Amino acid sequence: MGVNSIGYDLPRAERQALVCDCAEASEAAAIALARFDERLLRAEPVLVEGVRQRGHAFEAQALIGLSGGLCPLEDLCLHDAGMDVRSPTRELARAAAMLDERRRLARREPAEVLSESALRLRLGIEGPPEPDRPGRATTPSGTVKQLAAPWDRIDREDDEEDQADEDTLDIEEEDHHADPAFAEIDALLVRTRKKLDAWNDFSSEEGRKNLTLRDPGYDAAGRFERWQQILEEGRGLPAALAAALALDAWLWLEPSERAGELGFAFAATVLRQRGLGSAHLPVVGLGLRRGKFRWSPHQALSLRVAGLLDAFAEAAAFGQADLDRLSLARNVMLRRCEGRRGNSKLAELVDLFVASPLVTVQLAAARLQVTPQAVEAMLKELGGSLPRELTGRKRYRAWGIL
Template identity: 40%
Template sequence: MGLDLLASVSFERLQAPFESASDALARFDERLRSSPVAEAFVLRAHFHDACAALWRAGEFVQLEDLVLHDAGTDVHTPTHELVRAHAVLLTRRRIADREPGWALTTDGLASLRGAGRLHGAACESTTGSGATGEAAVRELDEEDDETILTGEFAEIDELLARTSRVIERAEPAPLKRDDSGLVYDEDWDEEARFAEWRECLGRAQNLPPLMAASIALDAWEEIEPLQRSAWLGPLLAAALLRSRGKTRQCLTALHSGFRQTKYRRVGRDDFESRLVAFACAIETMAKADAKELDRLTLARELLLRKCKGRRTNSRMSQLVDLCLASPVVTVPLAAKELRVSQQAATTMIGELSSNLRELTGRGRYRAWAII
């Protein structure tokens, strides 16, 4: 679909914005490779991109609420929008933790869509699922035989060990989709749309990474393979950039890039304008992330000064890492992550208060963020 339109665009107009975006993204990725706050930046980027994904869908989610919900320390009852943002967050983490090309494989797409099979061993292979399952059962039986022969464990330990191995190799079954027609459109052929999008993705594999990602994302938004979870498209485009080696240190936050740019997609925009907008979003995101990386690096240096001269078992350095990795820190969150009392967490946060900003201005439910 996108490649048919690509023959009619002016490459002279696309050359400058795509080259500029490619250079900005490459420079930022190289800076992130050697940065001492790279891991903290990646963790924070997941939260920001999840909120931006809901913003693009016309819904607003507070960053603070998402952080607290992810940590299991909600102050209020989670809203529907917050639950959706958390789903985006978990999906980003899942894609980032796997191999670069996993999200674009048949099994990866099926798993991200919620159509995965029960056993993780079967999900790693597209064929021979029955043989794989039988091999897994035989392996479990052989392990059990060895355990019984060695006599190392008692009967109860053998049962617990076998149960643990089965649980580790199994994935939760996907929820059954409502096919009553009240939630999903019965005429929406998801499989055919997904096949069309994958065909477009395959035809773009010989193009440069940024161009291929822009076409893949544009085709996703035009074809609309999923009735729900439209936010998955930019994540797959970011996974494409990572699988092609354009970004190696992080999963590109495309939702954040589109939120920061001035461009807003409308139905009357032509294909060429949409590609240029994608390049501008990439460049805007890369420059903003470079500034954020500088801010985190400076904040780390200032916060670590507070840790000098402390005893070896002090948790202050761990609190500094938490403040860098989490966009928002509260006393219950710090106490839970550091495994200290809330009084100890309050004391340590107070010692760092000169380099932290209190967000709420209240005496209860207070939250802090790095300056």
């Protein structure tokens, strides 16, 4: 599919009309994000770290929910800590990958994340063709490939001979076991094998290691270039509107055939770059998950962008509520620390519960530099204010404020 057939065009007149139609929603989303970010800048560091880490987990879970999957938050935190209580599912593995991806993006500068070279490297999209050099040849599609060495040609000839032998053997088997009832099935298997051979590269060792089912007509490079144009056009728009437009274009164009959820992280990075997320990486997917709006390509552009802007505001509102919840839990646990000795580690254990989504006895002992027996004693001292136990086991337990 070519980029021209994708049909995502944003003429200048339509862009100006979009700015007017979504001005109120854009301003509301920007104000909500700015207030939450300013509150995080003024909050205590332990609370800020807790909100950030919990936000990453909440966002990964929400993205799985948006795609129709199910990923319990407790299972995600336990899997991240290597304490699975049940066999990991495919959705859990995807959520764990998103969790790691958000953590990596949050540690990097927005300009570095959104640079064209970094985006191409992350999405696995080749850059523009390099100038011709001796020993290199250009394919009809414009990509550059290395000329085959003599030993590569010998290996390829051997592979062709082996393939010819296999085809001859298949023909003999078909003749020997000819059955009209299986004729259609055999023909389907032959067509499927030819299609997979066309999509995969069997001529090199690297190609044989990375066998996958990809559509050769997907045109990921063209889709990515169109999305890059939308991202550049948004530099002259308000910050929230530019991020919403970038996310809408990502959902429409789908530049990545395998990592569609990255668009939410990139939209949050655009918000960070424009000053609406200096202290955190906004949980855009969570806001969309909690709201009533559901994105669909059949909706009008203004309706889609307005719905995404409302999701930004919902994400900021959830962040405010989560910060309040963490502050309340910390205050309740700190009451148990009143009247303690000056060398007591109980207050540090409370801050560890606030800053980490999941805490184990071993983790607390390593962080506080005490023995596991001392951690067990401090857990008993917290009494009813102790966070919820997540594993349901009597040994190797874990607690967290979720």
